[in-house]
Amino acid sequence: MADSLATAFDAFTEDYDAGFAHSIPGRWLRHAVWRQVAPHLRPGMRALDLGCGTGEDALWLAHAGARVTAADGSPAMLTATAAKAARQGVGDRVATRRVDLNALADLNALADLGGPYDVVVSNFGALNCAMDLAPVADALRVAVAPGGVAALVVMGRFCAWETLWYGARLRRTAARRWSGRSTAAIGGTTIPIRYWTPGDVARAFAPAFQPLSIHPVGLFLPPSDLFAGLERRPGALSRLMRWEMRAAGWRALSTLADHHLTLLRHV
Ligand SMILES: C[S@@+](CC[C@H](N)C(=O)[O-])C[C@H]1O[C@@H](n2cnc3c(N)ncnc32)[C@H](O)[C@@H]1O
Numbered sequence: 001m002a003d004s005l006a007t008a009f010d011a012f013t014e015d016y017d018a019g020f021a022h023s024i025p026g027r028w029l030r031h032a033v034w035r036q037v038a039p040h041l042r043p044g045m046r047a048l049d050l051g052c053g054t055g056e057d058a059l060w061l062a063h064a065g066a067r068v069t070a071a072d073g074s075p076a077m078l079t080a081t082a083a084k085a086a087r088q089g090v091g092d093r094v095a096t097r098r099v100d101l102n103a104l105a106d107l108n109a110l111a112d113l114g115g116p117y118d119v120v121v122s123n124f125g126a127l128n129c130a131m132d133l134a135p136v137a138d139a140l141r142v143a144v145a146p147g148g149v150a151a152l153v154v155m156g157r158f159c160a161w162e163t164l165w166y167g168a169r170l171r172r173t174a175a176r177r178w179s180g181r182s183t184a185a186i187g188g189t190t191i192p193i194r195y196w197t198p199g200d201v202a203r204a205f206a207p208a209f210q211p212l213s214i215h216p217v218g219l220f221l222p223p224s225d226l227f228a229g230l231e232r233r234p235g236a237l238s239r240l241m242r243w244e245m246r247a248a249g250w251r252a253l254s255t256l257a258d259h260h261l262t263l264l265r266h267v
Pocket of ligand 1: 005009010021050051054071073077099100122125126127
């Protein structure tokens with residue numbers, strides 16, 4: 001991982017759970033993703049959490065009985081994941097591994113990513129920090145067992161909430177994703193970000209991976225920079241959470257959500 005990315009996410013680690021992962025909308029959205037992934041899990045399976053952050057998904061997978069590799073480029077995120085796993089009594093089922101999503105082409109995928117895996121989860125935008133999806137797809141083709149499932153949640157290129165909210169305020173943020181490339185200030189460092197449509201994901205992973213389903217994530221709930229304001233309005237929050245749940249099957253609107261989930265099978 002480039003030093004600037006590691007510095008950015010190391011600095012972000014301490015605030016990550018309070019600001020996103022443990023916020024009410026953040027938990028709600030993660031549960032919406034878990035509802036789609038859960039039918040593909042079974043005890044004893046081998047799982048990879050790619051870009052694990054503070055380990056929320058790695059721990060969920062471990063509690064579901066999987067043996068998990070939690071991979072990330074940020075040493076501080078990996079330390080936070082290992083500490084949580086130990087606190088929750090699943091330290092023996094969660095191994096951490098430092099991996100750079102932008103150097104996968106240089107790696108021996110099976111040796112460096114571990115595997116073979118039955119399930120891969122890459123949640124909440126880790127793959128927006130990969131500048132190219134093709135090497136990620138190549139690495140997962142080797143690291144995921146035939147029949148295995150990948151659940152990839154990435155930020156999309158057209159987010160209705162962001163465009164309407166910031167457009168109404170005449171802020172350039174309204175259009176920041178449209179070209180597919182932008183920057184984000186993370187932990188005081190500016191890093192490059194790519195935005196991917198569901199079509200970008202499907203094309204990059206074909207033909208080895210075939211889409212099983214595609215879901216909007218954050219269609220009615222707004223992007224995380226608006227969570228704090230929303231949490232101060234519990235009535236609006238619970239209405240939006242209800243609508244979000246109904247929208248989980250609306251594949252056609254995935255392109256307008258903050259994130260989208262693509263479930264793929266390695267054929
Ligand atoms: C937005 S967080 C998502 C974390 C987690 N998946 C979740 O659902 O909460 C993005 C994660 O990707 C990791 N990341 C960013 N760029 C990376 C890279 N080039 N290689 C490996 N990990 C990277 C960051 O360290 C961070 O933990």
